Amino acid sequence: MNTIDTHLLKEIADLERVPQGAYNIRKNGKLEGRNNSANIVIESKTDKPGIDIHIAPNTRNESVHIPVIVTETGIKDLVYNDFFIGENCDVDIVAGCGIHNSGCETAEHDGIHTFYVGKNAKVRYVEKHYGEGEGTGQRILNPHTIVYLDEGANIQLETVQIRGVDSTKRYTKVELAAGAEAVVTERLLTHGKQFAESKMDVVMKGEGAKTQVISRSVAQDESVQVFYPQVEGDAPCFGHVQCDSIIMGNAKISSIPAIVANHMDAQLIHEAAIGKIAGDQILKLMTLGLTEEEAEQKILDGFLQ
Amino acid sequence: MLELKHLAYSVDGEGANLDILKDVSLTVKDGTFLVITGPNGGGKTTLAKTIMGLNQPTGGEIWWNGEDITHLSITERARRGISYGFQQPPRFKGLRVRDLLALASGNPALSHAEGCQLLTQVGLCAADYIDREMDTSLSGGEVKRIEIATILARKSPLMIFDEPEAGIDLWSFARLTETFRYIHDKREATIIIISHQERIINLADEIVMVADGVITDQGPKDELFPKILANTQSQCEFVRKGELA
Numbered sequence: 001m002n003t004i005d006t007h008l009l010k011e012i013a014d015l016e017r018v019p020q021g022a023y024n025i026r027k028n029g030k031l032e033g034r035n036n037s038a039n040i041v042i043e044s045k046t047d048k049p050g051i052d053i054h055i056a057p058n059t060r061n062e063s064v065h066i067p068v069i070v071t072e073t074g075i076k077d078l079v080y081n082d083f084f085i086g087e088n089c090d091v092d093i094v095a096g097c098g099i100h101n102s103g104c105e106t107a108e109h110d111g112i113h114t115f116y117v118g119k120n121a122k123v124r125y126v127e128k129h130y131g132e133g134e135g136t137g138q139r140i141l142n143p144h145t146i147v148y149l150d151e152g153a154n155i156q157l158e159t160v161q162i163r164g165v166d167s168t169k170r171y172t173k174v175e176l177a178a179g180a181e182a183v184v185t186e187r188l189l190t191h192g193k194q195f196a197e198s199k200m201d202v203v204m205k206g207e208g209a210k211t212q213v214i215s216r217s218v219a220q221d222e223s224v225q226v227f228y229p230q231v232e233g234d235a236p237c238f239g240h241v242q243c244d245s246i247i248m249g250n251a252k253i254s255s256i257p258a259i260v261a262n263h264m265d266a267q268l269i270h271e272a273a274i275g276k277i278a279g280d281q282i283l284k285l286m287t288l289g290l291t292e293e294e295a296e297q298k299i300l301d302g303f304l305q
Numbered sequence: 306m307l308e309l310k311h312l313a314y315s316v317d318g319e320g321a322n323l324d325i326l327k328d329v330s331l332t333v334k335d336g337t338f339l340v341i342t343g344p345n346g347g348g349k350t351t352l353a354k355t356i357m358g359l360n361q362p363t364g365g366e367i368w369w370n371g372e373d374i375t376h377l378s379i380t381e382r383a384r385r386g387i388s389y390g391f392q393q394p395p396r397f398k399g400l401r402v403r404d405l406l407a408l409a410s411g412n413p414a415l416s417h418a419e420g421c422q423l424l425t426q427v428g429l430c431a432a433d434y435i436d437r438e439m440d441t442s443l444s445g446g447e448v449k450r451i452e453i454a455t456i457l458a459r460k461s462p463l464m465i466f467d468e469p470e471a472g473i474d475l476w477s478f479a480r481l482t483e484t485f486r487y488i489h490d491k492r493e494a495t496i497i498i499i500s501h502q503e504r505i506i507n508l509a510d511e512i513v514m515v516a517d518g519v520i521t522d523q524g525p526k527d528e529l530f531p532k533i534l535a536n537t538q539s540q541c542e543f544v545r546k547g548e549l550a
Contacts, residue, residue, distance in 0.1 A: 216399070244398060280395040287357060287391075288409045288455065289383040297410065302400035 001032070004071055008098030009237075011130040013067040019094075023065040025053055027061040029077040032069075040064050050080035050112075053093075057086030057118065065094045068111065073103025073137045078110045087118035087150075096128035098164070099139040107133075115145075120152040127157075138166045145172045149180035151206065158185045161196070162304065170198040178206030178235070186215045187304045190251070191225035200229040204237035204266070212287030215243040218300055219251035220226025230258040241270040246277055246303060306370060307333040307356070307463060307495065313364030314348075314355055315370070319401055325351045327518040329365070335462070338485075338525075340509040341499045346379040347516040349390060349499045353465050356497075357389035358382045369463070382441075388461035392468045392499075394452035397439040405439055409455035423454040426484045428477030446472045453481065457488075464488075466498045469507060482508065506530060 001009075005027065009015040018033065022040035025032040029049070034042055039059040043052050053064060070077060085091065101107040117123055131139035147155055153176075159166060176183045182202060190196050202211045211231060219225045231239035243255045259268035277299050285295035314326040326348050333339050341349050354360045356367060358379040366375045374382055397405065406423055407415040421431030427450040439441060439451070449472045458463050484505050488494055489508065498505055499502055506512060512529040514522040520531060 278395055280391070280393075281397060283359060283379065284391060284395050286379040287359075287383050287384065287389045288459065289380060289411065290408070291380050299397065299400075302404065303398055305399045 001039075003061075004100050005069055006063055008069045008071070008100060008130065009067055011013070011132075012069075012096030012098040012128040013065055013094050015065065015067065019063070019065040021063055021065075022053075023067075024053075025292045026066075026068040026077075026079065028070055028072050030066070037062060042066075045080060045082075048080050049078060053081065053083045055083070055085045055089055055091055057253045058088045058250040059086065060090040061086075063092040065096065067095065068109055070097070070099045070101075070107050070118070072108050073101050073107055073135055074105035076108045076110075077104070078112075081114070081199065083113070083115045084121055085115065085117045085121050087121060089118065089121040089123070091121075091123055092145070093123060093125045096130070097141055097143075098130045099133070099141070101131070101133040101137045101139050102135040104136045106138040106140060106219075108138075108142070110142040110144075112144045113146065115147040117149045117153040117155060119150045121150070122154045123301045124156045125158065127159045128167065129159075129161040129164065129165055136205040139164060140167045141165050142169045144173075147172075147174040147182065149174065149176045149182060149187075152179040153177070154181045156183045158187075160187045162187070162189045163191065165190075165194065165196075166192075167195045168197070172198070172200040173200075174200075174202045174211065176202070176204045176206060176209035176211060176237075179208045180204075180206060181209070182211045184211070184213045186213075186217075188215075188217040188225065189300075189304060190218075190225055191223070192223060194223040196224070197226045198228070201232070202230070202239065202247070203232045203234065204239060204258045205234050207237070209233075209235065209237040211237075211239045213239075213241045213243075215241075215245075215255075216304055217243075217253070218243045218248065218304060219245065219253050220248045222250050226250045226254045226256075228256050228258070229270075230260065231268055231270070232262065233268055234258040236263060236265035237267070239266070239268045241268075243270075243272040244303075245274045246300065247274055248276065264305075306335055307497075308368040309356070309365065310368065311354070311365040312355065312362050312367065314351055314360055315363045323541075325518055326355065326362070329515075329518075329520055331513065331520065331523070333495055333497065335495055336489075337498045338489045338508055338510045339498070339510075339513060340506050341497065341513045341515055342501055342506060343515040343521070348518040349515050350467055351517060353389065353467050353497065353499055356465060357387060359389070383459075383461075386462040388456045388459045388464050389458045390452050390466040390469060392471060394448055396441060396443065396448060400439045401435075402437050402439060403435050405451065405455055406458050408506075409458035411459070415458075423458050424451070426457055426480070427451070427454045428473075428480035429454075446474060446477070449473055450477060450481075457484070461494060463495045463497070466496070466500075468499055468501075470500060470502045475526075478502075478504070506533075510550075 312329040424431040
């Protein structure tokens with residue numbers, strides 16, 4: 001691995017060296033490194049590009065890293081990764097993609113991730129997307145994240161895209177069985193002429209399911225963001241959608257949350273707000289000794305924290 | 306030492322200049338506890354904001370420790386040791402109470418214990434608040450007390466508070482007045498408080514009355530406070546008699 005690779009891995013997965021435990025590193029559409037653990041087995045698919053990750057029932061306090069890096073211009077990488085998480089697991093999964101495009105052609109990675117989370121299992125999933133490079137070629141990331149939660153299962157799904165991605169179309173779908181819980185957090189920052197679209201469908205099929213969707217975004221310069229988070233309740237359940245965006249410069253944001261109740265005991269709430277940074281917030285931080293620029297950055301950092 | 310020399314502040318109001326502050330001159334010696342009081346709309350908050358740099362004066366000068374700071378930015382004044390507690394402080398989605406206190410103190414590594422100590426000084430049960438987000442989950446009174454804690458965290462030589470009592474319950478207010486008394490007793494800072502509260506006015510060394518954009522009276526608390534109370538009582542009696550008639 002070269003310095004660009006290690007920098008990308010640091011940005012997307014906070015890795016400074018090969019991770020402990022199970023991992024699968026993909027670079028420019030090819031396997032770069034893999035390790036299995038006693039409870040986590042990663043296998044290449046034979047019918048299409050991608051991997052199957054099998055996590056044995058009752059696996060606890062283990063993690064698996066599956067970062068992807070793209071450093072060549074002109075690459076279009078499509079990958080299908082399926083996660084089979086056994087009952088009663090308690091695991092962390094760290095994914096993410098970093099693109100370094102120093103050429104004039106488009107570099108694109110489309111990751112289709114599907115999770116089958118067993119009964120009473122608990123998963124924390126973090127997916128970070130990042131782009132860089134001095135080339136004129138586009139950096140495109142189109143992730144799909146599909147999650148099926150069995151009874152009593154729990155997922156904390158966190159997706160982050162901070163800077164450098166010219167275009168993204170994200171799709172997230174979560175289906176919850178009885179007693180399952182999902183917290184879906186999305187943090188997004190666009191700048192320049194970037195475009196981001198995020199569509200989410202969270203469907204609570206079972207009694208006692210709970211979900212919380214939190215979307216926080218910052219659109220700067222001429223960038224455009226569109227959000228379609230939808231929470232559906234088909235049983236007695238509770239769902240909350242909260243979308244907050246900060247708009248700056250000449251950016252444009254559309255936030256279109258939806259809640260759909262198909263059962264009289266489905267309690268669903270949505271909130272959406274778009275606004276600029278409040279002037280009194282900047283003034284307050286300036287009275288603490290920050291410059292106007294430092295104050296603005298601190299507010300954005302906190303908002304996306 | 307803080308010196309205001311012929312300070313003026315005007316805004317455009319329907320084609321004519323509206324004078325909010327008119328020729329305000331005042332000297333505040335180091336370590337003084339000064340209360341600025343007076344009727345609503347008299348210019349007290351404008352005066353305090355102008356000292357902090359939140360308003361640029363349209364006339365006059367502001368000197369701090371021998372330096373003309375009239376045209377310095379808010380940031381520069383803050384870095385020279387002036388702090389200001391807002392009457393209606395903002396909330397910050399995503400920033401935790403601990404983050405804000407760390408920023409205020411200038412110490413990114415502000416310890417949990419130090420943060421909690423600051424919150425305790427403003428009557429908040431520290432452990433319940435230190436990791437809370439500065440968002441709408443906090444009540445107005447809680448945000449106000451955290452705001453005051455940020456000023457205490459700065460340990461500035463000049464602390465300005467704009468109606469610190471507003472929105473704060475009686476019990477927390479009692480704790481707060483003790484904190485002001487403690488800071489003053491140690492002469493750790495010059496304190497300027499805009500207030501209408503008798504308990505705060507009672508802490509003062511000096512009182513300045515501001516009405517209609519000018520200083521109408523000023524002097525030691527022991528001289529001026531009885532006059533203010535007498536005036537207030539006579540006004541109350543006048544109103545009461547009018548109602549009875």
